[in-house]
Amino acid sequence: MDIPSSFTEIKQQINHGQLNLIDLCQSFINRIESSKTNAFVEIFKDESLKRAALINEKINLKKQGLLAGMIIGVKDNICFANHNVTASSKILSGFESIFSATAIQRLLDEDAIIIGRLNCDEFAMGSSNENSTYGPVRHHIDHEKVPGGSSGGSAVAVAEGLCTASLGSDTGGSIRQPASFCGVVGMKPSYGRISRYGLLAYASSFDQIGVFTNNVEDACLLTHVMSGKDDYDSTLSHVKSHTSSVKSLDKKLAIGVPEDYLNFNNLDPEIKQKTEEIIDKLRLSGHKINLLSFPFVKHLVPCYYVLTTAEASSNLARYDGAHYGYRSDEANDIDSTYELTRSEGFGLEVKRRIMLGNFVLSSGYYDAYFTKAQKVRRLIKEKTDEMLKENDVLLFPTTPSTAFNIGEINDPIKMYLQDIFTVHANIAGVPAISLPLGSHSNKLPFGIQLMGRSFDEDSLYSIAESLMQL
Numbered sequence: 526m527d528i529p530s531s532f533t534e535i536k537q538q539i540n541h542g543q544l545n546l547i548d549l550c551q552s553f554i555n556r557i558e559s560s561k562t563n564a565f566v567e568i569f570k571d572e573s574l575k576r577a578a579l580i581n582e583k584i585n586l587k588k589q590g591l592l593a594g595m596i597i598g599v600k601d602n603i604c605f606a607n608h609n610v611t612a613s614s615k616i617l618s619g620f621e622s623i624f625s626a627t628a629i630q631r632l633l634d635e636d637a638i639i640i641g642r643l644n645c646d647e648f649a650m651g652s653s654n655e656n657s658t659y660g661p662v663r664h665h666i667d668h669e670k671v672p673g674g675s676s677g678g679s680a681v682a683v684a685e686g687l688c689t690a691s692l693g694s695d696t697g698g699s700i701r702q703p704a705s706f707c708g709v710v711g712m713k714p715s716y717g718r719i720s721r722y723g724l725l726a727y728a729s730s731f732d733q734i735g736v737f738t739n740n741v742e743d744a745c746l747l748t749h750v751m752s753g754k755d756d757y758d759s760t761l762s763h764v765k766s767h768t769s770s771v772k773s774l775d776k777k778l779a780i781g782v783p784e785d786y787l788n789f790n791n792l793d794p795e796i797k798q799k800t801e802e803i804i805d806k807l808r809l810s811g812h813k814i815n816l817l818s819f820p821f822v823k824h825l826v827p828c829y830y831v832l833t834t835a836e837a838s839s840n841l842a843r844y845d846g847a848h849y850g851y852r853s854d855e856a857n858d859i860d861s862t863y864e865l866t867r868s869e870g871f872g873l874e875v876k877r878r879i880m881l882g883n884f885v886l887s888s889g890y891y892d893a894y895f896t897k898a899q900k901v902r903r904l905i906k907e908k909t910d911e912m913l914k915e916n917d918v919l920l921f922p923t924t925p926s927t928a929f930n931i932g933e934i935n936d937p938i939k940m941y942l943q944d945i946f947t948v949h950a951n952i953a954g955v956p957a958i959s960l961p962l963g964s965h966s967n968k969l970p971f972g973i974q975l976m977g978r979s980f981d982e983d984s985l986y987s988i989a990e991s992l993m994q995l
């Protein structure tokens with residue numbers, strides 16, 4: 526069955542009686558079952574079909590919610606009541622959530638269908654989706670390549686047409702980087718826009734739920750539905766949510782381009798060239814381009830890794846063999862329960878980060894690393910706000926390269942540098958979107974990133990949409 530890629534079209538076909546929700550759901554299930562990318566780790570088959578029948582009835586009575594016909598896959602670190610959630614970690618094997626994340630509940634309340642759970646890097650730590658207890662996710666175009674990470678399953682699911690949209694989480698680029706590698710739209714809203722209640726915590730002052738879609742309009746609608754005040758997340762903004770559909774751009778923009786990013790020495794020349802072409806086009810259509818200097822490029826990744834590992838070491842302390850999921854068979858007292866469960870249950874990268882986090886928080890090093898990194902974060906935030914005061918948006922590539930081979934990057938530092946262009950938005954807490962505007966001569970896609978002002982997703986979406994039209 527031919528499935529339209531945009532939700533607007535799906536809705537139209539449903540409303541005109543050309544598309545039946547049960548058939549739509551069944552077609553996605555068939556596609557997932559025959560896919561070889563390992564994006565889905567579980568399909569909620571019977572329940573999706575049952576829900577489709579129920580929503581069909583609502584459609585007939587014209588009583589359906591905003592998302593009737595929207596079929597969504599969810600990253601395996603977001604809780605859905607009475608479903609397993611494992612963050613792709615052995616330590617959570619068999620764990621079932623007793624409640625739904627606020628984000629999930631709001632989608633369900635508008636009649637979306639959650640079709641299954643998506644593979645990711647363990648506890649969202651990674652840039653290639655190779656750190657998963659379920660095995661790596663494969664790029665849909667070339668199965669020898671990675672899809673990016675940590676939300677690799679979510680990116681491939683949308684790119685391969687296994688669902689209309691998916692949820693991911695973005696702590697340092699985990700939505701935008703795989704969106705860039707896979708050629709889809711990936712949106713990380715402002716920190717505090719979408720409730721983190723029910724998102725398995727990695728680094729709480731950075732984590733943010735966001736979406737993968739085939740177009741800007743769908744991303745806008747979904748983040749609109751999920752956003753807004755929630756009593757379960759006190760960091761959530763009370764600022765009014767953005768609109769449900771993209772407003773058209775009504776003015777010429779000031780667009781900031783941090784030159785330091787374009788001159789980054791490991792930036793692929795074709796990605797650089799394409800970014801410059803886009804900048805020229807924007808200039809020709811009357812927008813003002815401001816070349817900026819951003820002096821903190823080399824501090825971004827270290828600042829991110831000191832702070833996120835510190836937060837992770839604390840957040841992951843709860844997996845102790847007593848409360849959730851896995852417990853070592855060999856454990857026979859309290860110490861061995863902690864030690865063996867955690868040694869056997871966590872993967873290598875997660876252990877590395879827990880140890881690093883404990884180190885930067887330890888009494889002799891706290892000020893030298895943790896406090897210092899917090900000060901650096903503040904400087905980056907202030908500089909970013911200053912750049913965004915004079916510019917409506919900042920534009921630069923999402924990733925320094927296109928997708929690399931599975932197994933190609935073994936050095937953790939090299940892997941961490943994959944995030945060089947994405948951690949900035951999380952450190953500063955601002956919204957950022959990756960748009961699938963690039964196609965490389967190696968036949969792989971890449972993204973262009975727009976970073977906007979905190980809680981001004983409205984502008985970010987309209988600028989993104991006009992850039993897509995351009």
Ligand code: GLN
Pocket residue numbers: 649650651652674675694695696697698699700727944
């Ligand atoms: N790749 C980054 C990391 O490994 C970002 C992860 C994320 O955003 N969850 O931490």
